[in-house]
Amino acid sequence: MLDRNTIPQSATFRTRGLTKVYGEGAAAVHALRGVDLEIPEGEIVVLLGPSGSGKSTLLNIVGGLDRASDGEAWFQDQNLSEMSDRELTLYRRDHVGFVFQFYNLMPSLTAYENVELVTEIADNPMEVERALELVGLGERMNHFPAQMSGGEQQRVAIARAIAKNPTVLFCDEPTGALDSATGRAVLHVINDVNRELGATVMVVTHAAATAQMAHRVIHFADGQIRTVTENDTRLSPDEIAW
Numbered sequence: 001m002l003d004r005n006t007i008p009q010s011a012t013f014r015t016r017g018l019t020k021v022y023g024e025g026a027a028a029v030h031a032l033r034g035v036d037l038e039i040p041e042g043e044i045v046v047l048l049g050p051s052g053s054g055k056s057t058l059l060n061i062v063g064g065l066d067r068a069s070d071g072e073a074w075f076q077d078q079n080l081s082e083m084s085d086r087e088l089t090l091y092r093r094d095h096v097g098f099v100f101q102f103y104n105l106m107p108s109l110t111a112y113e114n115v116e117l118v119t120e121i122a123d124n125p126m127e128v129e130r131a132l133e134l135v136g137l138g139e140r141m142n143h144f145p146a147q148m149s150g151g152e153q154q155r156v157a158i159a160r161a162i163a164k165n166p167t168v169l170f171c172d173e174p175t176g177a178l179d180s181a182t183g184r185a186v187l188h189v190i191n192d193v194n195r196e197l198g199a200t201v202m203v204v205t206h207a208a209a210t211a212q213m214a215h216r217v218i219h220f221a222d223g224q225i226r227t228v229t230e231n232d233t234r235l236s237p238d239e240i241a242w
């Protein structure tokens, strides 16, 4: 195990012995089996691994949506494992943007209003217009989700996630429901968010080719990290071969 003092101060996340067990006794599922990890600030990190290997569980714990059974998870200099529920809520509200496979937009609200919901409660939000322009939907602000394609809806979901100016953007299967051309467009937006806002981005995906746009790729298997590789050369989403 690494000594905490050797970890760069610029790490957005670090975990030590992170363990998650769902259920008890014979029915217990060991989703994470002692994960030690550092995620440097400002990187795009892609998590790959078989179904059930613990990727989403890790994302949910460092994203403050779930709690570990054992071990520690740190965001900058804050120990998430020791936070109260209220503190975790504030952590999510102030620092974390989430994008999921299914966009979870409010069908009765326009793109603008879906994003506005977040900016109304955020600490340091950007203008709703800017968030929608960043994802290339400046002209579609007054459209409802049903008037948009899957890729456009996912871009609204990304605009909603980034409108709070998050320190971290978590994407769980962001292209899972999209065809490859639309998925590529969504990956472009994720790339831009990292480059233009400096947000640290963690992407869980089954689309292994996505790893080519990452700074760092983490391979999971059976609740553990198997390998971590850094890409010397990153590809733009246009260059990725699917």
Ligand SMILES: Nc1ncnc2c1ncn2[C@@H]1O[C@H](COP(=O)(O)OP(=O)(O)OP(=O)(O)O)[C@@H](O)[C@H]1O
Residues within 6 Å of the ligand: 022, 023, 029, 030, 031, 049, 050, 051, 052, 053, 054, 055, 056, 057, 058
């Ligand atoms: N709320 C829960 N209750 C019980 N078991 C759970 C729960 N959430 C996840 N698990 C189990 O924990 C293990 C890890 O699940 P997790 O969703 O983290 O894997 P994953 O690598 O993200 O998989 P996928 O790629 O299919 O999304 C799996 O065996 C899963 O069934």
